[in-house]
Amino acid sequence: MQRSLKFVKHLPALGVEPTVVTVDPERGAYPVLDESLLAEVPAGVRVLRTDTSEPFGSYKKLTRREQIPYGGFANESKTSLTQRLFKFVRGNFFLPDPRRGWNRHALRAVAKLLAQGEQFDAVLTSSPPHSTQLIGLELKKRYGLRWVADMRDPWTDIYYQQELHQTAPARWLDARYERQVLEHADVVLTTSPDTRRLLLGKSKKLEPSKFHVIPNGYDESDFRQPSTPPTDALLITHTGTISETYHVQELLRAVAACAQRHPAVPLRLRFVGKVSEGVRQQVAAAGLAGRTEFLPFVPHQESVGYLLRSTALLMAIPDVPNNLGILPGKIFEYLAARKPIICVGPAGSDADEILRQCGAGQAFPYLDYTAMLAYLESLVAQWQTNLNLDLPGSAHTRYSRRALTEQLVKLL
Template sequence: MRLLVITYYWPPSGGAGVQRTLKFVKHLPSFGVECTVITVDPDRGAYPVLDESLAAEIPASVRVIRTDTSEPFGSYKKLTGRQQIPYGGFANESKTSFQQRFFKFVRGNVFIPDPRRGWNAHVLRAVAGLLRAGETFDAVLTSSPPHSTQLIGLALKKRYGLRWLADLRDPWTDIYYSKELNQTAPARWLDEWYERQVLEQADEVLVTSPDTKRLLLGKSAKLTAGKFHVLPNGYDESDFREPSAPPTDSLLITHTGTISEIYHIELFLAACGECSRRHPDVNLRLRFVGKV
């Protein structure tokens, strides 16, 4: 089977977004699946996090095609003087800056569904070139966020009739920071319309949890539960070959990933406080790995 994988986040990108698709591509060849990956050229794309070590996990048999892109982040850096681009959850953004509130508004009302939509045309040209050259694919897998990537799958489905698997790692219009975008009613309507089109037209929809399945299934009366498949994020055994040495003098709880200003962590912290109150003999430690 030949699978065309389209994903924005790919090594040298780091962070949570790249892991799922990279591990798919790493292990699918052992199931007889030949993968071709189309991703953005790292010199042209915009990654919030870099992790050069992940490149070692790409199988030599996997062909990776990198394309140009057209995105507004270069202009964003020049206008704001910031070196980092905003990313999911806006953990690196200030909630009180007028300038940042303005750019969030532009992001939510001009760049729909997201600013990386400028990459789509480059990917569609690359796929058209492959098909003109006589290449065939049994299916195409689009992974998001950025959810604009799903519009590539929608276009390929309409133009070429390719079997299309839409992998949504996160909710779309219900993602936790959606209210931060201050979308107007027309922008919200368009975003939701794109979401419905993708869910209705995809042959199969992959999600990471039953709750996300429930959420997306309710987006349209045309959707059936049978097209949704819950494929939770797992782990790669090869990442855990080194011996583990948990502390013996404390109970260590580790959170990996982003913690934004708009995350509601109060209940978790309150629970930790209650645990310490009930069990003062336990040395409870919290460790946060990622952008906080």
């Protein structure tokens, strides 16, 4: 959502007039909503909101859950037999995903625009949900529109695919949809080099020249508020969703050990957003319950404020297959906050490379307790002489949303 929103925000000033086709929020279902971001849509941008046909209302009734699942089931770390059954149904009967019920409504809206004589130079479809790419495929077939397929995540290689328990026919059909999209799109965008590599391997018909990497980024206007790290604690903040899949146990153990070694240093943790019960238990097992604050999901601008009121920042990459190309959108906002970044994830990954290039930190393999503890102790030593560990330099500016939208405009 952030990526598409920020493209739309900056396109008009760069000479491109966007029309947005999306779901009426009264008709769709989402794990969370942030109404404050509506203010970022430029006044002159036309937004068409359609009906949709999705199964999430039935899911909530049958599971008696108030919240629908995230795409990767990050909010369902421990699932019942009923929920596992729903995952199987989702993975085998709703392909590519349950959001496909929106497609006919979106296609109807575009057909109406074209029937009224409107002309468009290109259509951009952004996913996941990857069913949205089938809209672009159909528009390409019907009208010959130039089509940019924006793939924010892998498709059949996405980290939670194995949780869907797909049968062989379902895997074949899902892969066929993926291959059709990649072969027919005029331009394919990915957010990381490793995702580009994965997608290029899906068909011998694919030309590398049409695959381009435009990473996620940060919006400079979100960081106009000042950085005010606390003076009464060395505070490490994580924002967003985190579950047991992210394997932060060794990092938590290192934080606890560092706190014991330096009792005079008030070392604190803060999680803002969705934290699974399993991770909460890991925090308690490490003896960090008294040093840890848990805050619920907050509007985006408030989340940025928490970054700027921190000493250092924590991010983690899920310990799943093909995770070298996982680039969480938060990494770029973390960079813009100019705080030291502790990343739990594979060394040599795309995230690790970006952190090192910007001099903001590095990725620590999931089990590398010794390296994590050494880095934490270096932060403690610095903090004891300077309470503000904000980083110098401007290497992060290459990831500003405007600069990235300029790249998109060239491709359009």
